Amino acid sequence: MLKLFHNHSFALDLGNNNTVISDAWGPLLAQPSYIVFNAARNVKAVGEHAYAMFEKTHDELVPVKPLKGGVIADYESATRMIQEMVNQVYRKRNFFSGFGHVISGVPYSTTEVERRALRDALEQINSRKSHLIFEPLAAALGMGLAIREPQGKLVIDIGGGITEIVVISLSGIAAFQSIKVAGDTFDESIQDHFRRAYNMAIGLRTAEQIKIQVGSVTEKLAAPPPQMTVKGKDMVSGIPVTRKIGHAEVARILERSIMQIETAIVQTLETCPPELAADISETGIYLTGGGSMFRGIKERFERTIKLPVHLDPTPLKSVSQGISQALAAPKNFAGILI
Ligand SMILES: Nc1ncnc2c1ncn2[C@@H]1O[C@H](COP(=O)(O)OP(=O)(O)OP(=O)(O)O)[C@@H](O)[C@H]1O
Ligand SMILES: [Mg+2]
Numbered sequence: 001m002l003k004l005f006h007n008h009s010f011a012l013d014l015g016n017n018n019t020v021i022s023d024a025w026g027p028l029l030a031q032p033s034y035i036v037f038n039a040a041r042n043v044k045a046v047g048e049h050a051y052a053m054f055e056k057t058h059d060e061l062v063p064v065k066p067l068k069g070g071v072i073a074d075y076e077s078a079t080r081m082i083q084e085m086v087n088q089v090y091r092k093r094n095f096f097s098g099f100g101h102v103i104s105g106v107p108y109s110t111t112e113v114e115r116r117a118l119r120d121a122l123e124q125i126n127s128r129k130s131h132l133i134f135e136p137l138a139a140a141l142g143m144g145l146a147i148r149e150p151q152g153k154l155v156i157d158i159g160g161g162i163t164e165i166v167v168i169s170l171s172g173i174a175a176f177q178s179i180k181v182a183g184d185t186f187d188e189s190i191q192d193h194f195r196r197a198y199n200m201a202i203g204l205r206t207a208e209q210i211k212i213q214v215g216s217v218t219e220k221l222a223a224p225p226p227q228m229t230v231k232g233k234d235m236v237s238g239i240p241v242t243r244k245i246g247h248a249e250v251a252r253i254l255e256r257s258i259m260q261i262e263t264a265i266v267q268t269l270e271t272c273p274p275e276l277a278a279d280i281s282e283t284g285i286y287l288t289g290g291g292s293m294f295r296g297i298k299e300r301f302e303r304t305i306k307l308p309v310h311l312d313p314t315p316l317k318s319v320s321q322g323i324s325q326a327l328a329a330p331k332n333f334a335g336i337l338i
Contacts (some may be wrong), residue, residue: 007097007098007099007100007128008090008099008205009022009023009024009099009100009101009127009327010022010023010028010086010089010090010099010254011023011024011102011103011104011123011320011323011324011326011327011328012082012102012103012104012105012122012323013104013105013135013319013320013323014033014067014072014082014104014105014118015033015067015070015105015121015161015319016033016068016069016070016159016160016161016162016182016183016184017032017033017067017159017160017161017184017290018031018032018033018160018248019032019033019047019081019082019085020316020317020319020320021033021086021089021320022323022327023324023327024324024327024328025324025328026321026324027087027317027320027321027324028089029047029077029085029089030316030317030320031046031047031085032047032048032050032051033047033051033065033066033067033081034046034047034050034051034054034063034064034065035063035064035066035077035080035081035082035084035161036049036050036053036057036061036062036064037043037061037062037064037077037080037290038060039059039060039061039062040239041062042043043080043084044061045141045200046081046084046085046088047084047085047088050063051171051205051323054131054204054205055203055204055205058279062268064077065319066078066081067161068158068161068184069104069161069162069180070107070110070160070161070162070180070182071107071110071114071117071118071161071162072114072117072118072121075117075120075121076246077122078117078121079120079124079160082121082122082124082125083124083125085118086125092278093213098126098127098128099125099126099127099128099163100127100128100129101127101128101129101130101131101327101330102122102125102127102129102130102131103130103131103132103133103304103323103326103327103330103337104118104122104130104131104132104133104323105132105133105134105138105320105322105323106118106132106133106134106135106338107134107135107136107162107164107178107253108134108135108137108164108166108173108176108326109134109162109164109176109178112168112315113209115132115338118132118248119132125332130326131284131330131334131337132337132338133322133323133333133337133338134173134336134338135159135164136157136164136166136173136176137157137166137168137171137173137322137336138170138318138319138320138322138323138326139155139157139288139289139318139319140153140155140168140319141321141322141324141325141326142196142288142317142319142320142321142322142324142325143155143286143288143312143318144322145168145286147168147171148171149169149170150169150170150221151236151279152168152169152171152174152271152272152275152277152278152279152280152283153167153168153169153279153280153283153284153286153290154165154166154167154168154265154268154280154283154284154285154286154307155167155168155285155286156261156265156285156286156287156288156292157288157289157319158182158183158287158288158289158290158291158292159182159183159289159290159291160183160184160263160290161177161180161182161183161184162179162180162290163178163179163181163182163261163264163289164176164177164178164180164303165177165178165261165264165265165268166268167170167268167272167276167280169276169279171335171336173192174272174273174276175268175269175271175273175276175316176208176268177264177265177267177268177271178264178285179260179261179264180259181260182256182289182291183211183290183291185257186211186254186257187207187208187211187217188204188207189209189254189256189257190198190202190207190211190250191203191204191206191207193253194207194230194232194243194287195285196236197200198243199234199235199236200230200232200233200234200235200241200243201232201233201234201235201288202230202231202232204243206230206231206232209228210228210230210250211250212243212246212293213225213228213255214226214227214228214245214246214250214293215247215250215294215295216247216248216250216254216296216297217251217254217294217296217297217300218251218257218295218296218299219247219248219252220296221295221296222246224246224247224248224295225246225247225295227244227245227246228244228245228285229242229243229244230243232243232244247295248325251296254294258300262301262304262305265285265301265305268304269305273275278328280307281307283308284307284308284309284310285305285307285308285309285310285317286310287301287302287309287310287311287314287315288312288315288318288319289312289315289316290315290316291313292312293315294321297309297311298311313317
């Protein structure tokens, strides 16, 4: 029979804040994990366009962020969002001819029910085979770490919805801690701070902008960024107001969250077998995920955890790069595909 269409295979990093679709050769799409519907439940926008509309919609439009805490919180919206993004990459035709192999990342600390939701969403794509892979393992692969070796490696992924801390050895996870303190928590803390300290209402996108533009995990920075002017609304008078903020104030706002992450790192080391802990004292910590881009994070963790810290040069891409590698040679990675 004449084969009209090639069955594409792809890798999916369905992140709490960013979704990346790639094939065995590299990334094809990277978009914020957002979708906007109209009143009739038709898709009005996905990804970048949907994120731009967030907190600016009216009654006729329903914006949804389908993931929370790193997992699917709204199944139908997540499924529609994945379909729309896959459509952007492959056009409609593959939905009829189907896909080859689809591998998706999933946080390590997920329940069976949460993984089931993801599997069900993947099934809607009509692929021949689908597998899941744990995101911290994929991140380690993407960072070029030799995960098969017995030498222990400590990988920390500070994402948008979840921070996962894992000790990897022999292609498996020997110790872990995971906390739902990550990018979204930081944004909410900043928003909250403006409300309490200055009676000023700001949007979550503005809070995220503050975090990125002047974000820091320490008050003492060698090269501090210039202050940022924040636009918001006075909660008493309702009038638009502006206010300046610098990195030291952001560091104070984030202190509690960063300490929670540090506690989780220490707990992971405490529960880690001694031989692996000995390895880690030499190899140090590998930091990835959007949250690893904070100013001062390497110096701070080196001071508090007393281990060398390696920053991932491409923290938003490593998970998808790792999944891509597994897609390119699934037989080699059979042991870590679920
Ligand atoms: N320069 C920066 N400093 C601090 N945080 C940043 C920076 N740039 C992006 N972020 C944050 O990183 C987060 C997104 O990171 P990432 O793409 O790793 O998460 P995700 O994979 O979508 O989430 P998860 O892994 O929890 O499912 C967002 O909260 C974003 O605001
Ligand atoms: Mg992630």
